Amino acid sequence: MDLVLATGIQALSGIATLLLISLGLAIVFGMMRVINLAHGEFLMLGAYSAILAVQAGINLWVAMLVVAPLCVGLFGVVVERLVIRRLYGRMVDTMLATWGLSLALIGAVTMIFGNTVAGFSAPLGSVQIGAYSTSGYGLFLIAATMVLLAAVWAVLRFTPAGLIARGTMQNAGMAAALGVPTERVYALSFAAGAAVSGLAGALIAPMSGVVPTMGTAYIARSFITVITGGAAMLAGTSSAAGLLGSVNTLGTFVTTPVLGEVLMLAVAILLLRLLPQGITGRFFRRSL
Amino acid sequence: MMRVESLVAGYGRIGVLHGTTLGVEAGSCVGILGHNGMGKTTLLRAIMGLLPCKGGRILLDGRDIQHLPPHERGRRGLGYVPQGRQIFPSLSVLDNLRFAVVAKGGKDGDVVAEVLEEFPELRRLLDRPGGALSGGEQQLLALARALCGRPRLLLLDEPTEGIQPSINAAIVERIHALRRRGLSVLLVEQNLDFIEALADRILLIQRGRITREIPPAALGDPALVQEFVGTSA
Amino acid sequence: MTKYFRDGGGDAVAVDFFPLDVTNFGPAIQKIQAAKPDMVVSALVGGAHVSFYRQWAAAGMKSRIPMASTTFGGGNESLLLSPEEGDGIVCAFSYFQEVDNAANKAFLEKFRAKLGANTPYLGAELAMRSYTGMRLWAEGVKRAGTTDRMKVIEALGSGISVDGPPGRTMLDPKTNHVTLDVYVAEVKNRGFNVLQHFPNSPPADTQSVCDLQKEPNANRQVVVDVRI
Numbered sequence: 001m002d003l004v005l006a007t008g009i010q011a012l013s014g015i016a017t018l019l020l021i022s023l024g025l026a027i028v029f030g031m032m033r034v035i036n037l038a039h040g041e042f043l044m045l046g047a048y049s050a051i052l053a054v055q056a057g058i059n060l061w062v063a064m065l066v067v068a069p070l071c072v073g074l075f076g077v078v079v080e081r082l083v084i085r086r087l088y089g090r091m092v093d094t095m096l097a098t099w100g101l102s103l104a105l106i107g108a109v110t111m112i113f114g115n116t117v118a119g120f121s122a123p124l125g126s127v128q129i130g131a132y133s134t135s136g137y138g139l140f141l142i143a144a145t146m147v148l149l150a151a152v153w154a155v156l157r158f159t160p161a162g163l164i165a166r167g168t169m170q171n172a173g174m175a176a177a178l179g180v181p182t183e184r185v186y187a188l189s190f191a192a193g194a195a196v197s198g199l200a201g202a203l204i205a206p207m208s209g210v211v212p213t214m215g216t217a218y219i220a221r222s223f224i225t226v227i228t229g230g231a232a233m234l235a236g237t238s239s240a241a242g243l244l245g246s247v248n249t250l251g252t253f254v255t256t257p258v259l260g261e262v263l264m265l266a267v268a269i270l271l272l273r274l275l276p277q278g279i280t281g282r283f284f285r286r287s288l
Numbered sequence: 289m290m291r292v293e294s295l296v297a298g299y300g301r302i303g304v305l306h307g308t309t310l311g312v313e314a315g316s317c318v319g320i321l322g323h324n325g326m327g328k329t330t331l332l333r334a335i336m337g338l339l340p341c342k343g344g345r346i347l348l349d350g351r352d353i354q355h356l357p358p359h360e361r362g363r364r365g366l367g368y369v370p371q372g373r374q375i376f377p378s379l380s381v382l383d384n385l386r387f388a389v390v391a392k393g394g395k396d397g398d399v400v401a402e403v404l405e406e407f408p409e410l411r412r413l414l415d416r417p418g419g420a421l422s423g424g425e426q427q428l429l430a431l432a433r434a435l436c437g438r439p440r441l442l443l444l445d446e447p448t449e450g451i452q453p454s455i456n457a458a459i460v461e462r463i464h465a466l467r468r469r470g471l472s473v474l475l476v477e478q479n480l481d482f483i484e485a486l487a488d489r490i491l492l493i494q495r496g497r498i499t500r501e502i503p504p505a506a507l508g509d510p511a512l513v514q515e516f517v518g519t520s521a
Numbered sequence: 522m523t524k525y526f527r528d529g530g531g532d533a534v535a536v537d538f539f540p541l542d543v544t545n546f547g548p549a550i551q552k553i554q555a556a557k558p559d560m561v562v563s564a565l566v567g568g569a570h571v572s573f574y575r576q577w578a579a580a581g582m583k584s585r586i587p588m589a590s591t592t593f594g595g596g597n598e599s600l601l602l603s604p605e606e607g608d609g610i611v612c613a614f615s616y617f618q619e620v621d622n623a624a625n626k627a628f629l630e631k632f633r634a635k636l637g638a639n640t641p642y643l644g645a646e647l648a649m650r651s652y653t654g655m656r657l658w659a660e661g662v663k664r665a666g667t668t669d670r671m672k673v674i675e676a677l678g679s680g681i682s683v684d685g686p687p688g689r690t691m692l693d694p695k696t697n698h699v700t701l702d703v704y705v706a707e708v709k710n711r712g713f714n715v716l717q718h719f720p721n722s723p724p725a726d727t728q729s730v731c732d733l734q735k736e737p738n739a740n741r742q743v744v745v746d747v748r749i
């Protein structure tokens with residue numbers, strides 16, 4: 001019984017992590033059809049912002065939940081101005097430019113902060129489940145991811161800004177003709193995506209090795225999740241994270257960590273072969 | 289109210305408009321008649337700012353709006369009902385309408401209620417996704433949506449395309465009502481009956497140029513129609 | 522490792538390998554909890570794998586099962602963790618900055634004098650080994666009296682050694698490996714606390730399969746037989 005519960009929690013945790021690290025990328029891709037290959041470095045910047053803020057004496061929770069998204073969101077505004085805006089509609093060029101940005105960010109952070117930064121450990125202690133113990137912070141991550149997802153959904157669904165975002169996503173030209181300053185919508189979407197990435201980076205910081213190159217461990221995973229999910233940013237990313245996360249976690253349990261990864265990639269490839277437009281290209285098409 | 293002077297525009301290196309000139313007086317309805325592929329849609333997209341122009345001027349209330357992005361043109365009074373309607377497919381009918389109000393920074397409740405007064409057909413559809421409506425319902429929605437932006441000049445692109453005659457009649461009647469309240473209209477069409485029912489002046493577009501004005505009376509003469517348009521009415 | 526466990530009278534309950542970009546070690550930690558071993562030995566490397574130590578500590582495992590590692594510290598991993606997460610992990614390397622001998626003390630003093638506020642933490646062996654490697658080469662040049670490549674190689678093969686902060690490092694002509702001192706230390710407050718010192722440890726595993734004096738032009742890959 002406790003084995004089932006503990007395993008379930010691990011699966012949920014795997015799903016939540018995947019969702020958390022992919023959401024920022026999904027927002028930017030869903031809104032703007034821009035693939036931000038510097039997304040991994042946005043996570044890294046979020047983790048660094050949180051750690052540096054904690055070192056500066058700021059409360060841990062404030063550092064993770066406020067400082068990190070704010071810093072990376074502002075950085076997103078700058079990147080959108082200087083790079084993304086100039087390359088709208090040129091997907092390959094944007095990928096190349098953001099890839100360059102990712103290398104530059106790794107280099108810059110290494111130069112400024114060196115290869116190592118003293119992280120902080122996960123708060124909230126551990127929780128005993130029968131014979132197993134799991135981290136309280138891991139449970140918090142699951143809850144935080146669900147709250148974040150619900151918050152993004154509520155903003156899109158119930159606020160005027162969300163209405164504008166949804167319409168612009170579906171038909172930018174028509175939105176512009178109706179009076180929407182689409183450039184500003186894009187700039188804000190990119191900043192919002194960056195802020196969510198920064199938050200995600202800060203939230204995973206206590207559970208991961210925070211080094212300048214940490215983004216590379218995440219970018220492929222989040223990229224696969226978003227592409228497998230398809231166009232609908234929330235439904236797509238959630239369903240893809242749910243599927244790939246459980247395949248990976250359960251695969252790791254039943255076989256080995258190597259095969260767990262292989263299985264996850266195999267499922268992603270198979271899905272894209274069957275549903276080239278992603279899961280939401282076929283199912284939940286009208287959802288967010 | 290609006291003047292278009294020697295407009296040159298196209299797609300990439302393909303020229304479509306080669307110096308199009310026309311004017312719309314305040315409160316009038318100008319109809320532009322032309323075959324498929326003559327540049328009607330291109331003209332409206334260029335006026336709306338959705339297509340970059342390579343030459344010419346677009347004057348709205350005497351001021352050149354050529355350098356303005358589409359949303360600024362929308363905010364200065366242009367309303368657009370595009371060909372194919374371009375309803376937001378996953379927004380509900382209500383949200384499609386609210387969108388047009390919120391897009392210009394307005395408060396949605398009152399405006400949408402007012403517009404719905406004039407489009408009672410949409411009332412029972414409010415919760416449906418825009419993509420699930422029939423063509424005729426979508427056309428009414430597109431018109432209602434444009435009106436939610438409180439335009440002064442409405443650009444209508446083939447509103448009768450693929451729509452049953454009863455709805456066409458409803459649209460004609462709706463636009464007449466709006467014109468009585470001062471709305472100006474620029475209508476591009478292939479449907480002779482429809483254009484005849486609405487337009488004060490009718491211009492003929494051929495290969496991206498306005499080639500001549502057709503007196504409304506001429507639309508009744510099959511021989512003239514044959515000559516101008518190449519189709520029998 | 523499994524061989525050394527058996528040689529030492531123990532056994533491996535289970536062995537798992539992890540792709541380098543794995544960051545979620547929840548399943549692995551749960552498997553370990555189920556297997557209840559006396560000890561966990563990690564050979565994890567890279568930034569992503571540091572996640573393991575953090576998630577291990579967050580799951581409250583640190584006080585329950587001790588951990589040793591053959592790799593931890595080689596890439597300054599100890600600096601990334603908080604003391605609660607890192608303290609107590611046992612590691613073995615041929616040098617730690619905390620090694621207590623006169624040569625090391627003198628070296629660190631000069632090192633600090635030269636770099637001042639920018640002095641980095643040397644941690645485990647990597648930087649010191651590069652330094653010692655250069656010194657071995659310099660020793661070879663001295664003995665050969667020239668920088669001519671073949672003559673230096675000959676001199677290096679004549680059995681030379683340097684004394685330095687890690688102790689004595691001797692180049693073994695049979696394997697081109699070195700005999701050196703090995704230290705066992707535990708992580709303490711982002712640094713190390715040296716527990717044990719094994720002087721003059723020869724590269725015994727390689728020596729058991731390779732002899733470049735008998736076979737100077739050998740160009741095959743030799744494999745240490747760890748079949749058990």
Ligand SMILES: Nc1ncnc2c1ncn2[C@@H]1O[C@H](COP(=O)(O)OP(=O)(O)O)[C@@H](O)[C@H]1O
Nearest residue numbers: 299302304322323324325326327328329330331
């Ligand atoms: N996106 C496009 N790219 C290239 N050419 C186009 C495009 N859209 C329309 N055209 C061409 O421009 C010309 C005018 O098209 P259009 O303005 O849509 O005509 P109309 O609305 O009068 O039927 C046609 O020859 C058409 O093939």
Ligand SMILES: [Mg+2]
Nearest residue numbers: 328329371446
């Ligand atoms: Mg057309």
